[in-house]
Amino acid sequence: MSSGCNSESVNYETFGRAWTDDRPWKLLTGLTALEHRMAGSEGEAAAADLVADALRGAGVDDVEQAPFEMNRWRREETEFAVVEPDERPFDAIALPYSPAGAVEAPLVDVGHGTPAEVDEVDVxxxxxxxxxxxxxxxxxxxRMEKFGHAVDAGAVGFVFANHVAGQLPPTGSLRFNEEAAAVAVGVSEETGEWLREYADRGGAARIDVDADTRPGESQNVYGRVGPDTDEEVLLLAHYDAHDIAEGALDNGCGVAVVVAAARILADCDLPLGVRIGLVGCEEVGLLGSEQMADSTDLDSVRAVVNVDGAGRFRNLVAMTHASEATADTAESVSAATGHPIEVQENPHPFSDQWPFVKRGVPALQLHSDSGERGRGWGHTEADTRDKVDVRNVREHAMLTALLVAELAGGEAPPRLDGEALAERFRDLDFERGMRAADLWPEAWV
Structure with a gap:
């Protein structure tokens, strides 16, 4: 490795303290003890104050809180019931940016909700x-793609049925920062089984959502470590969470990882400055990171490291978003430390690296994998602190610090080519889904 945190210049006392540091757990505890951290809420504002104080305590310089406007969605009462052939209520929760309203209509099973499955049936x-x-x-x-496909095909309502057992209705935004075109709810895996049976029998259901969308405010929290240089590396994590759970896995762990990594980096002899961003409103549309990208001279950004999902499970996953250079960085750090880092090269537009990647900035998204397909406990009321092993948070913080320092040293990774990136998304069969979700960049035509 070539960074200012390599074997020749690393402050081993800093890493030794990180190995046993209880401050990441205390930060995670503070975040998860809040009532909730939903975008634009008082709880999200309290979380911003909490992470700003944590950054200052980690030795981060120039910590500031920068507000921005957004559309705040608030969940009220939701009623859902099968009405034919029998009247039977089920528990359900409205999905963010579902409009208020009621609809009664026949049920149709679209399987996984892929375009091909939606095309096969009359919705x-x-x-x-x-x-x-x-x-x-x-x-x-x-989820946004599935909803978009169904609505484009004429669906008047949408039910998102969990595949994880345990009476856990899932949540998740339908659109980015605007009301959707149809009412939508999440239901448990167990309820989903009933609904598929009712759909096969020609059944119908009623959805009645009471929700509210109005102008609101969120904020990003910024700071920096290392020298004041014209070029910089960005280190990000979102601190908001959905209003139905503690948000420990998504993304309290990521916040704790970033703050712990910042503490390590503050003691490193870095050749470039590192800007830290704890951003709001990821769950309702990457709004904080979009605001950060819009307000940053991206020509000065060497690379972005987005910590969304690191610290949850044992092994670190580095999503490199079509950048060979960041993949090489992840493999180099893994080899040098003897810690496995799984490299996944394909890009996607559903986390805070996206506002930067679509503008050509090389990225790493740091995640961790349980081995299960999908979100697991995420976006349900089971996303709680007891699922977290603090040892994963500490180790991923150390690896994150090394990855950031490695990107700050040596040659700058090449920028991403827009045409090549668009073609990569097409090859991965993203275009139709991204257009259905209104995410396909206008510049890609």
């Missing part, structure tokens, strides 16, 4: 029921 004027998972062997199809 016009019906309520589409889709699983939270996707078929083995292909890429993961996001």
């Amino acid at each position: 016009a004027g019906r309520i589409a029921v889709a699983s939270t998972t996707t078929p083995e062997g292909g890429r993961f199809v996001h």
Whole structure:
């Protein structure tokens, strides 16, 4: 490795303290003790204050909180019931940016909700029921794509049925920062089984959502470590979470990893400055990272490291988003430390690296994998602190610091070529889904 945290210049006392540091757990505890951290809420604002204090305590310089406007969605009461052939209520939760309103219509099972499955059945004027998972062997199809496909085909309502057992209705945004075109709810895996049976029997259901979308405010928290240089590396994590759970896995762990990594980096002899960004509103549209990208001179950004999902499970995953150079960095750090880092090269547009990647900035998204397909406990009320092993948070923080320092040293990774990136997304069969979710960049035509 060539960075200012390599074997020749690393402060081993800093890494030794990180090995036993209890501050990441205390930060995670503070975040998860809040009522919730939903975008634009008082809880999200309290979380911003908490992470700003944590950055200052980690030795990060120039910590500031930068507000931005957004559309705040608030969940009120939701009623859901099968009405034919029997009247039977089920527990359900509205999905963020579902409009308020009621609809009663026949049910239709669209399987995993892939474009091919939606095309195979008549969804016009019906309520589409889709699983939270996707078929083995292909890429993961996001909820926003499934909803977009169903609505484009004429569905008047959408039911997102969990594939994880335990009476856990899932949540998740339908659009980015705007109300969707149809009412939508999440239901448990157990309820989904009933709904598929009712759909096969010609059943119908009623969805009644009470929700509110109005102007609101969120904020990003910024700081920096290392020298004041014209070029910099960005280190990000989102601190917001959905309002139905503690948000420990998504993304309290990531926040704890970033703050712990920042503490290590503050003691390193870095050749470039590193800007730290704890961003809001990821769960409702990557709004904080979009704001950060819009307000940053991206020509000065060597690379971005987005920590979304690191610290949850044992082994680190480095998603390199079509950058060979960042893949090489991950492999180099893994080899030098003897810690496995799984490299996944394919890009996707569903986390905070996306506002930078689509503008050509090389990226790493740091994640960790349970081995299960889909989100697991994420986006359900089971996303709680007891699922976290603090040893994973500490180790991933050390690896994150080394990855950032490695990107700050040596040659700058090449920029991503827009045409090549668009073609990569087409090859991965993303275009139709991204257009359905209104995510395909206008510049890609």
